[in-house]
Amino acid sequence: MPQPEHSLRPAAETFEYAGCQITVVGFDEIVAAAAADQPVELLRGAALPPGIGSARLSFSTRARDGDPVYRLDASLRIGREPQPAFGVLGRDPVGLLLARRAAARDDWGVRVVGGVGAAGSGVSRWLGRPPAPVREEQPVRSVARTDPATGLRATVTYHRPPSRFAGGGPLVTVQASVPSGQMSPRHLAAMLGVVLDIAGRAAGGDGPHGEYVLSRYPMGPSSGADAAERVTLDQVGGLDAVVAQFRQIAVSFQHPQVMARWGARRPQGILLYGPPGTGKTMLARALAAEIGATFREIRTPEILDKWLGGSERNIKRIFRDARRYREPTVMLFDEFDSIISYTGAGMDAASQAINAVAGIFKQEMNDLIEHNPNVIVVATTNFPERVDDSLIRSGRFDIKLAIPRPDHSGRAQIIAKMIRQLMTRHETAGFRMFADDIDVDGLATASAGMTGADLKEALRRAQLAKAMQEARTGAAPTPISQHDIAGHIAELVIR
Ligand SMILES: Nc1ncnc2c1ncn2[C@@H]1O[C@H](COP(=O)(O)OP(=O)(O)OP(=O)(O)O)[C@@H](O)[C@H]1O
Numbered sequence: 001m002p003q004p005e006h007s008l009r010p011a012a013e014t015f016e017y018a019g020c021q022i023t024v025v026g027f028d029e030i031v032a033a034a035a036a037d038q039p040v041e042l043l044r045g046a047a048l049p050p051g052i053g054s055a056r057l058s059f060s061t062r063a064r065d066g067d068p069v070y071r072l073d074a075s076l077r078i079g080r081e082p083q084p085a086f087g088v089l090g091r092d093p094v095g096l097l098l099a100r101r102a103a104a105r106d107d108w109g110v111r112v113v114g115g116v117g118a119a120g121s122g123v124s125r126w127l128g129r130p131p132a133p134v135r136e137e138q139p140v141r142s143v144a145r146t147d148p149a150t151g152l153r154a155t156v157t158y159h160r161p162p163s164r165f166a167g168g169g170p171l172v173t174v175q176a177s178v179p180s181g182q183m184s185p186r187h188l189a190a191m192l193g194v195v196l197d198i199a200g201r202a203a204g205g206d207g208p209h210g211e212y213v214l215s216r217y218p219m220g221p222s223s224g225a226d227a228a229e230r231v232t233l234d235q236v237g238g239l240d241a242v243v244a245q246f247r248q249i250a251v252s253f254q255h256p257q258v259m260a261r262w263g264a265r266r267p268q269g270i271l272l273y274g275p276p277g278t279g280k281t282m283l284a285r286a287l288a289a290e291i292g293a294t295f296r297e298i299r300t301p302e303i304l305d306k307w308l309g310g311s312e313r314n315i316k317r318i319f320r321d322a323r324r325y326r327e328p329t330v331m332l333f334d335e336f337d338s339i340i341s342y343t344g345a346g347m348d349a350a351s352q353a354i355n356a357v358a359g360i361f362k363q364e365m366n367d368l369i370e371h372n373p374n375v376i377v378v379a380t381t382n383f384p385e386r387v388d389d390s391l392i393r394s395g396r397f398d399i400k401l402a403i404p405r406p407d408h409s410g411r412a413q414i415i416a417k418m419i420r421q422l423m424t425r426h427e428t429a430g431f432r433m434f435a436d437d438i439d440v441d442g443l444a445t446a447s448a449g450m451t452g453a454d455l456k457e458a459l460r461r462a463q464l465a466k467a468m469q470e471a472r473t474g475a476a477p478t479p480i481s482q483h484d485i486a487g488h489i490a491e492l493v494i495r
């Protein structure tokens with residue numbers, strides 16, 4: 001039997017810097033996530049030393065002269081955040097428009113949102129992205145700092161304080177690059193050490209102290225929703241062949257020139273079918289993350305309209321918009337059959353409307369990729385037999401993949417991934433979420449017939465039971481054990 005302790009719990013290392021303890025949790029996960037071309041925010045929600053308005057630390061990869069390098073970017077607001085020059089990004093029409101544009105990663109929206117200062121940084125925080133610096137903050141002075149333990153060379157740049165009108169304290173940014181072969185947890189800790197050291201000097205008094213955790217899932221009020229949204233392919237369990245194919249699709253999507261040179265056409269539509277809760281929607285989201293694309297989900301009510309001609313207009317509008325997306329976009333038609341299924345020879349108005357929608361969908365899918373290479377369509381269904389063949393013929397949906405219930409080893413993989421993720425996200429030096437007796441194989445056996453969604457529910461119940469126990473009694477319960485999870489799995493088994 002594999003050593004559960006080694007296979008599940010992410011490696012954590014603790015270092016001392018600037019009088020603080022810095023623990024790096026799940027370093028390999030951090031590196032893998034950044035390799036998917038997504039900067040990983042490592043410090044969101046951390047308790048900051050008094051006198052520090054905000055601090056962030058992000059980790060990303062990029063190529064320099066053909067070689068990959070890791071890039072560390074940090075920023076520190078000394079004193080309070082600058083105030084908005086006007087208005088607050090609220091639930092007024094402009095605020096909502098900006099928020100929506102920012103959520104759609106629209107550059108224009110993000111720039112404008114950045115321009116409104118603190119309100120903008122609120123939106124950025126909500127989106128899990130760094131606040132855009134206020135325009136007046138020109139860099140005035142840069143100094144180099146070297147960490148003797150790692151050789152990490154960081155450039156510290158001090159910026160002119162924001163205008164008197166905006167108020168707020170000065171901004172300090174820190175930047176360092178590390179060749180990929182040298183990157184280690186200690187480099188991450190050293191970078192935060194530099195930031196904490198600056199914070200300590202700036203804040204005076206006692207300076208920073210205490211414990212900081214750097215992980216892919218930082219703690220904090222905004223991290224819950226964000227982290228839940230950000231699903232990646234490496235979180236998908238038991239579907240290795242599908243995940244491998246999705247990675248290939250992402251590569252083809254990211255290299256349109258290479259595809260064009262060979263006259264190769266990448267897939268424009270992917271149909272995922274299988275029972276509920278097996279990970280179809282999750283895969284679509286993860287594909288968007290892998291590509292670095294915006295995720296746009298089209299739900300049934302957005303299309304189906306009780307008024308004559310309404311549904312046809314809606315589907316036409318959806319595709320007209322899709323042809324204009326300037327950013328890479330994964331469009332998901334979730335529960336495709338309910339939107340566009342042939343009900344047979346139904347002559348009633350509802351069947352006719354659905355048939356009309358299906359007809360438009362077919363036409364639009366014929367040449368979407370020619371009109372807009374930025375879009376890829378994913379459709380999911382539990383009832384493939386209800387979807388008309390002509391809709392999903394090759395050319396429209398080039399790839400059709402069955403997503404079955406996981407088998408024994410699939411369930412074991414899903415459970416291991418879920419538990420590892422929870423540990424990375426929630427465990428700290430002083431808090432153990434799971435006991436050492438977790439036997440993934442045993443849980444896979446106990447959960448025969450269950451899907452990923454069921455396994456997630458069993459774990460959710462286990463977490464809730466412990467949290468409620470602590471909330472009721474005020475005393476820390478024992479970590480979640482094999483027995484606990486097995487009990488929750490048994491509750492869910494339909495006899
Ligand atoms: N293969 C899997 N690997 C990891 N997690 C999974 C897997 N399948 C399901 N899950 C978990 O279950 C949740 C629900 O799955 P998801 O919504 O993707 O199912 P679905 O196939 O779209 O179901 P439905 O057909 O009902 O829409 C996911 O968010 C994920 O947490």
Ligand SMILES: [Mg+2]
Nearest residue numbers: 280281334380
């Ligand atoms: Mg789904």
